[in-house]
Amino acid sequence: MTDQIREQVSALLDGELSRDEIGLLVRRMERDPELRRSFGSYSLIGETLRAPGGLTARPSFAARVSAAIDGPESGRVPDVPAAARSPAFWRRPAFATAIAAGVAVAGFLLVQPSTTTSPTSLVARPALVYRAAASPTPAQSQRLAGYLVAHSQFSSPMGRRSVWSGLLAADPSLQRVAYEIQDAP
Amino acid sequence: MSAATSLKRSSGWVVAAVLAVAAQTASASPEEAKQWLQRMTEALATRNYIGLFTHSTPAQSESMRIVHRVENGISLERLVSLDGSGREIIRTREEVHAYLPDRRVVLVEPRSDDGSLLKALPAPDARLDAFYDLDVRKGNRLLGREVRVVDIKPHDRYRYGYRIWLDEKTAMPLRSVVGDGDGRPVEQISFTSLELMKHIPDSEVEATVDATGFQWIRTGRRLAALPPTPPTAGGWRPLHLPPGFRLVASRLQVLPGSPVPAQHLIFSDGMAAISIFIEPGAASGPTPPESSSMGSANAYSTSIKGHVVTAVGEVPVDTVREVATSVVPMGMPTAPIAAPGAPDR
Numbered sequence: 001m002t003d004q005i006r007e008q009v010s011a012l013l014d015g016e017l018s019r020d021e022i023g024l025l026v027r028r029m030e031r032d033p034e035l036r037r038s039f040g041s042y043s044l045i046g047e048t049l050r051a052p053g054g055l056t057a058r059p060s061f062a063a064r065v066s067a068a069i070d071g072p073e074s075g076r077v078p079d080v081p082a083a084a085r086s087p088a089f090w091r092r093p094a095f096a097t098a099i100a101a102g103v104a105v106a107g108f109l110l111v112q113p114s115t116t117t118s119p120t121s122l123v124a125r126p127a128l129v130y131r132a133a134a135s136p137t138p139a140q141s142q143r144l145a146g147y148l149v150a151h152s153q154f155s156s157p158m159g160r161r162s163v164w165s166g167l168l169a170a171d172p173s174l175q176r177v178a179y180e181i182q183d184a185p
Numbered sequence: 186m187s188a189a190t191s192l193k194r195s196s197g198w199v200v201a202a203v204l205a206v207a208a209q210t211a212s213a214s215p216e217e218a219k220q221w222l223q224r225m226t227e228a229l230a231t232r233n234y235i236g237l238f239t240h241s242t243p244a245q246s247e248s249m250r251i252v253h254r255v256e257n258g259i260s261l262e263r264l265v266s267l268d269g270s271g272r273e274i275i276r277t278r279e280e281v282h283a284y285l286p287d288r289r290v291v292l293v294e295p296r297s298d299d300g301s302l303l304k305a306l307p308a309p310d311a312r313l314d315a316f317y318d319l320d321v322r323k324g325n326r327l328l329g330r331e332v333r334v335v336d337i338k339p340h341d342r343y344r345y346g347y348r349i350w351l352d353e354k355t356a357m358p359l360r361s362v363v364g365d366g367d368g369r370p371v372e373q374i375s376f377t378s379l380e381l382m383k384h385i386p387d388s389e390v391e392a393t394v395d396a397t398g399f400q401w402i403r404t405g406r407r408l409a410a411l412p413p414t415p416p417t418a419g420g421w422r423p424l425h426l427p428p429g430f431r432l433v434a435s436r437l438q439v440l441p442g443s444p445v446p447a448q449h450l451i452f453s454d455g456m457a458a459i460s461i462f463i464e465p466g467a468a469s470g471p472t473p474p475e476s477s478s479m480g481s482a483n484a485y486s487t488s489i490k491g492h493v494v495t496a497v498g499e500v501p502v503d504t505v506r507e508v509a510t511s512v513v514p515m516g517m518p519t520a521p522i523a524a525p526g527a528p529d530r
Contacts, residue, residue, distance in 0.1 A: 147460070
């Protein structure tokens with residue numbers, strides 16, 4: 001990752017990137033796993049330092065990235081009008097940000113309820129991430145893949161697509177981290 | 186908070202969803218929503234199509250290419266990751282092949298439907314609206330197509346909710362979002378292109394991965410189909426199943442790394458499925474990870490009476506955990522399992 005890209009990620013997290021620049025950076029993230037990981041790390045650190053009593057992303061940050069993701073320049077399928085959406089399920093700007101940017105860790109952290117998280121636990125969470133990232137082993141991943149393939153045979157066509165997509169896309173160790181963060185005391 | 190408590194607590198998501206539905210004056214009946222779901226299921230299974238889509242989860246976003254071809258009533262399918270791993274899954278006439286180049290492994294499993302998907306075409310359960318609120322309405326255009334939006338909102342936290350954008354003309358899903366009990370999306374699939382075709386060449390449903398030197402592991406040599414009701418002896422059963430999940434199949438099969446057959450039980454509520462694998466512990470190779478999430482699919486493994494018990498399904502992680510940890514040998518004095526014909530818990 002070049003210094004210029006690093007500066008752009010930093011500017012994005014500081015809310016200083018224009019809409020067009022956000023769009024370009026998000027598209028670059030879609031192609032670049034290293035950039036996605038770096039963004040996840042930066043945003044985790046940034047949000048941890050910034051959040052006074054919780055891990056909620058600042059509205060300006062979430063809104064700007066979400067707008068870029070939902071906008072026509074993103075190359076994505078356009079979204080339904082906001083008025084047609086139910087409030088909780090589909091309108092989580094922070095989550096939309098995480099989903100589209102492919103954030104490995106920050107996605108789960110950004111949606112943690114701020115009222116349940118103390119500053120102390122914020123600092124403790126990255127340590128949990130590091131420890132959990134060491135597993136599962138390749139043999140475990142292979143075994144998990146076997147379960148998923150066997151299970152998918154009994155899923156609906158849509159369910160099978162989801163299971164297969166998860167299997168193709170997943171680095172199980174990353175997603176296991178997310179689970180363990182959710183359960184952290 | 187324990188998993189059980191978490192599962193039982195009231196859902197703000199449901200309240201919000203109900204309010205949202207009430208606010209929509211143009212809502213259609215659940216029956217119409219079910220008809221759209223039926224049309225979608227048929228379209229997915231019977232159409233020839235090639236599409237590009239983005240699969241997004243909280244952890245990552247990845248581009249995929251899907252090819253689906255039907256020939257003589259048999260459904261062939263190929264899904265390829267366009268980013269990173271180069272993984273690929275193909276359903277041939279007889280088998281499912283999962284190419285994992287990053288592991289230099291190909292997993293092979295016989296098709297459970299004996300090649301004839303159309304014979305075993307899954308249909309939305311007639312009782313679906315007992316466990317979900319169903320709604321359909323007109324949506325904005327996607328990919329230049331008129332769209333219907335189907336909402337499937339769960340009554341409890343044991344299962345996910347869905348929003349699906351369907352092409353009005355073909356009922357093909359152009360976009361779908363899966364959400365958890367708190368209203369957070371856990372997975373999104375958005376097509377950026379979708380082409381329906383009369384004919385798809387053979388090359389499109391053949392693997393592009395060079396598997397030279399890969400280890401081919403035949404994971405699912407099916408030993409015997411078990412009766413679709415719980416066996417009377419020697420089997421296992423979960424004590425806790427979410428309401429509406431019924432046993433739809435059970436079988437014995439060999440899993441990768443295990444020379445000993447595992448019992449495989451499959452439950453469904455008409456939208457989502459849960460598999461339970463029960464394997465003898467010590468001789469069955471590496472222990473699976475305790476919990477894993479892959480998009481909307483979750484898995485949870487635990488050890489029970491010298492066996493490795495793993496639950497896998499397109500349901501929340503709390504659900505697979507509660508199901509897996511409730512599995513007991515059949516001989517134990519317990520409450521009855523939810524099974525075909527049995528009342529729901």
